[in-house]
Amino acid sequence: MKDTSYVWHPNTQMQEWSKFDAIKSAEGVWLVDSNGNKMIDAVASMWCNVWGHSNPELIKAITNQSKKLQHSSLFNITHDPAEQLAKKLVEISPGMHRVFYSDNGSSAMEISIKIALQYWKNIGEKKKTKIATLENGYHGDTFGAMAVGYVPEFFGKFKKQLFSTIQFPTPNQYRFPSHFTSFADYQNHCMDKIEKKFSNSSDDIAAFIMESGAQVAGGVLIYPKQFQNKISKLCKKYGILYVLDEIATGFGRLGSMFQYEEQKSIPDIVAYGKMLTGGYLTMAATLSSKKIYDSFIGNFNDWKHLFHGHTFTGNPIAAAVANENLYMYEKKHLIKKIQKTSKVFEKFYQEISQIDIVGDIRHKGMLMGIELVTDRDKKTPIHPKKSINKIFYEEGKKQGIYLRTLGNIVMLVPPLAITEKELELLLNRTIKTIIAASPKLT
Incomplete structure (x- = not known):
């Protein structure tokens, strides 16, 4: 044909x-x-x-904004929809302080990686350059995202081009090694491996990156209770940044607005995407704590600022529909x-x-x-x-x-x-x- x-x-x-x-x-x-x-x-x-x-409400938000301002850069200038959305995201995201916009989930994760690595350089800790992750995690299809979310079936052809990461097993109740007497024993083994590595290499590890609540593209693996919470505690104990990917699992997909709040594991950096605009326009966001954001503040010639930007960062139409989407979550009690x-x-x-x-x-x-x-x-x-x-x-x-x-x-x-x-x-x-x-x- x-x-x-x-x-x-x-x-x-x-x-x-x-x-x-x-x-x-x-x-x-x-x-x-x-x-x-x-x-x-x-x-x-x-x-x-x-x-x-x-949906008529989301369509109306898109239509109204398109009549006023279709696109305007966030390089040196700003606009109301992006400002309103950032304010709302910080208000509803416990522990977060600033919002950096991007176009898609992969980009939001790339930004998360860059922020985490540059944070340590900004405060003078140059040895912290390694990233720890979970096996079978997925964080997007761009090169940095592939490196931290390495799924062999997807990305094996690019392995030699990816930077190396420290990977730990993810507890899978359906498939865990037969030599463990129970799934609980296997969970303890997984946590022990993480803590042992952290205790020996905390001077080198910059961040631990994981999906929040579940691994979705890796096979719908729902984390056992306390697993994510325990990892967040280990990161704090050993001075390792805790970075979460809520692109597919946040905004209600797993039954709570943000999984990290349900899991009691507040991160240093978190990435949002997918459902941010209700699924109507492409937009993503990377949020950081005040501690992280403050490390990027200094004189221009200190070169501490974040060198990252997208043409359509914070697009007004996308931001407007995202604002309406979040308003509808509250108005219609969507999470309940x-x-x-x-x-x-x-x-x-x-x-x-x-x-x-x-x-x-x-x-x-x-x-x-x-x-x-x-x-x-x-x-x-x-x-x-x-x-x-x-x-x-x-x-x-x-x-x-x-x-x-x-x-x-x-x-x-x-x-x-x-x-x-x-x-x-x-x-x-x-x-x-x-x-x-x-x-x-x-």
Whole structure:
């Protein structure tokens, strides 16, 4: 078939696809393609949609701002939407003092890394240059983000170009080494490894970077209770900056506004993205504590200021829709709604687990990961010749849902404001999709 499109699609083996369905419109949780077919947006347009599509309040915020100021730089000048948003973010983010804007989550994490490394140089601690992270974490697709969030399946081809990091195991209740007598023993082992390294190398380690609450792209691994809190305490004990990535897990995705507050682990630096604008425009933010920010203050010739900037940093339209989005969180009591709606997932645990190829179900808030295996006893991941993602897209489309998998994990990441009835419909259709896809996977 002759190519009719010039778009190179992300994370896609283009040879598998002869054509791509075109989405022409969307409303609420529904996507509508050019043939009029409707699909539930089960991945919230890559985990960012909050209120559903075509929300009139967000559209109004975009429209009104576009009539006044479409874009203006933050280099030496400012504007009201960016100022209002920064003030609001600091007010609702415990321990944070200043906001640095960027365009996307990867950039927000790159900025976090640069701030953490430069902080130590600014205060005269030049030996602290190493970054510690968790294995299987994910922080974006740019080079710095790949280095601190190294997933071998994604980034193995670039390993030699990435700076080295100190990596620690992430407790995974479904898959932990068999020589440990219990998952609790394995958790203690993981924490012991971190503390031992910190106690021996705290003079060299600048920062510990991790996703907050769960590893999402790494397979929907929900942290055990106290794990994140214990790491934050170790960072404070050994004088290591604590940097959190809330790009995918903050703003209600896991059931709280910010996971670091729920986990009682206030960071020195935190990155936000995805749901900041309700999923309508691209925008991200890196926030720091006062201690971090103050280290960048000095005379010009001290060269302590942060050398980083984006053309569209703090874009007025994006900031305006983000302001409206945050106002709606409060007005509509979204976090409480999420906590209630997310219980619908629990009603389907048993039915999903009875499907032969389902090995494990992991869920928190408005996020569910369903791990598919060929052998339940051996926990052997499914690896068909054709990509699982394509199989599930095709089967999901037949059931009227838009799904995208991560390896052998079926992910459900719906718009946060999805209704209980819509979520039940999504889960019922997901079960039918897994059953229909099973013969093509084994």
